[in-house]
Amino acid sequence: MSELLIRKLERRDLLSREEKNVLRNAFVRTQTLRADEDIVHEGDRPAESCLLLDGFAARYNLLADGRRQISAIHIAGDFVDLHSFLLKTMDHGVMTLSPVRVTFVPHATLAQISRDYPHLTRLLWLSTLIDSAIHRRWLTVMGRSTATAQMAHLICELHCRMKEIGLCDDGAFHVPMTQEELGDTLGLSTVHVNRVLAELRNGGVVKWQQNEVTILDLERLGEIGEFDPGYLHLRQEPR
Amino acid sequence: MSEVEFTPTTVAIDGGPCEGRLAYSGGALVAVLTRLPEGAAERQGWYREAGFGPCGDLFTVPPAIFASLDQARDWISEKIAEHKPKS
Numbered sequence: 238m239s240e241l242l243i244r245k246l247e248r249r250d251l252l253s254r255e256e257k258n259v260l261r262n263a264f265v266r267t268q269t270l271r272a273d274e275d276i277v278h279e280g281d282r283p284a285e286s287c288l289l290l291d292g293f294a295a296r297y298n299l300l301a302d303g304r305r306q307i308s309a310i311h312i313a314g315d316f317v318d319l320h321s322f323l324l325k326t327m328d329h330g331v332m333t334l335s336p337v338r339v340t341f342v343p344h345a346t347l348a349q350i351s352r353d354y355p356h357l358t359r360l361l362w363l364s365t366l367i368d369s370a371i372h373r374r375w376l377t378v379m380g381r382s383t384a385t386a387q388m389a390h391l392i393c394e395l396h397c398r399m400k401e402i403g404l405c406d407d408g409a410f411h412v413p414m415t416q417e418e419l420g421d422t423l424g425l426s427t428v429h430v431n432r433v434l435a436e437l438r439n440g441g442v443v444k445w446q447q448n449e450v451t452i453l454d455l456e457r458l459g460e461i462g463e464f465d466p467g468y469l470h471l472r473q474e475p476r
Numbered sequence: 477m478s479e480v481e482f483t484p485t486t487v488a489i490d491g492g493p494c495e496g497r498l499a500y501s502g503g504a505l506v507a508v509l510t511r512l513p514e515g516a517a518e519r520q521g522w523y524r525e526a527g528f529g530p531c532g533d534l535f536t537v538p539p540a541i542f543a544s545l546d547q548a549r550d551w552i553s554e555k556i557a558e559h560k561p562k563s
Contacts, residue, residue: 302537426538428512428523432490439491 238264238340241314241402242288246360248401250476256357259350264288264340272413276331276339277318283327285341286319292337293413297421298329307422308375309368310334310395310414314402320365322347335413359476370468379424382463387423388433389462392443396452397466408452412445437461480506480549480556487525496525497545501556507531509548512541522548530559 239260246252252260267290270276276287276294294317296309308329311317317331322344351358371394378390395412399405414422416430423430437443442458444451452458480501487496487510499507508526512519522542527533536555542548 304537426523427519428541436490 238267238290239288241290242316245314245401246364247473248471249363249473250360251473252357252360256354259354259357263342263346263350265343265346267338267340270333270337270339272333272335274333276333276337277321277327279327279330281321281327282325283318283321283344285343286322286347287317287331287339287341289313289315289317290338290340293334294331294337295334295418295422296329296331305421306424307418309371310422312395312398312402313404316361316364319347319361320368334418356476363470363476367470370470374468378462384423384425384429384433385436386462387425388419388430388437389442389458390464391419391423391462392437392445392450392452393455393459393462393464393466394469395450396455397469397471401471408455410450411448412450413448480552482509482545482549489525497522497548499531499548499552501552504529506556507548507552509542509545519543524548530555535559 243252243257243260265285277283279298289311291313294311294315295307296311296317297305297307299305311331317339318327321327347361350361374394378387382390396405396408396410399410404410416427416434419425420427420430425433434445437458438445440457442452442454442461444453458464480499482497482499485496485498485508486493487508488494489510491513494513495511497509498505499509506528507524509522510525512521512523514520519541522545524531524539524542527536527538530536531552539551542551
């Protein structure tokens, strides 16, 4: 159940057999949700954290006038709210972008892990640090790049992350996001999302059609987005 | 209600020139609108490409697509009225 999580953590540092077993036994129940449902709401005080087993989810906040900003996209093997263990009150919601399967680890179990397994605790801490690294990069790209560069950067990042969990086939992968959701992620209108995708498609760089992304020219896409995967911290080293 | 006047123009949006309108109020340019070509977005209609003063991003949230020019006119008038200095 937690194999994708283990695979992700092991991309950064090796886990002992015991640590892997602790993770395997930490999750208590599995739940299936449809697309566009809330996994947790802003303001909730969850007693467990949620791991995405398959499908896509997004962290989001709503503005007073109902507009939405998506602040993170999560794929299989991602913890969507590990930080609720310590933050206690959710300062954002998490919604599904597609049908998903999720599993939960009780906060009491996380407390036990943090007491008995310091190295595993550091790796879980690392996963929340990588979430923040991604936020920082998004902020930088969205604040200072063109709309086309923002889109190129997002696609490069998703490509890297999908490859990491083995869900990318020769530059092609599935991302079930509407243009409206993409606009809410990048702070663009759907009109601009449409134009940017058309520009990238017409330039022979990438196609994003019916939830299927096909990268035609990865090098060019990386140049347009000024993408450097360093912030995903994919190097395996003692941590 | 403020008088809003539209002047036809062509706007060079990405993907080629597009039918547009310059929106004036009191002789000042307040917005540039384009008619979305078929298939350009989920919704057809008029898009505020750029706005200035009361219709610009400093003072207003970029609006949704307008179904008609009349709708765009109403929105522009409303924004101008909201930003009129109180006398």
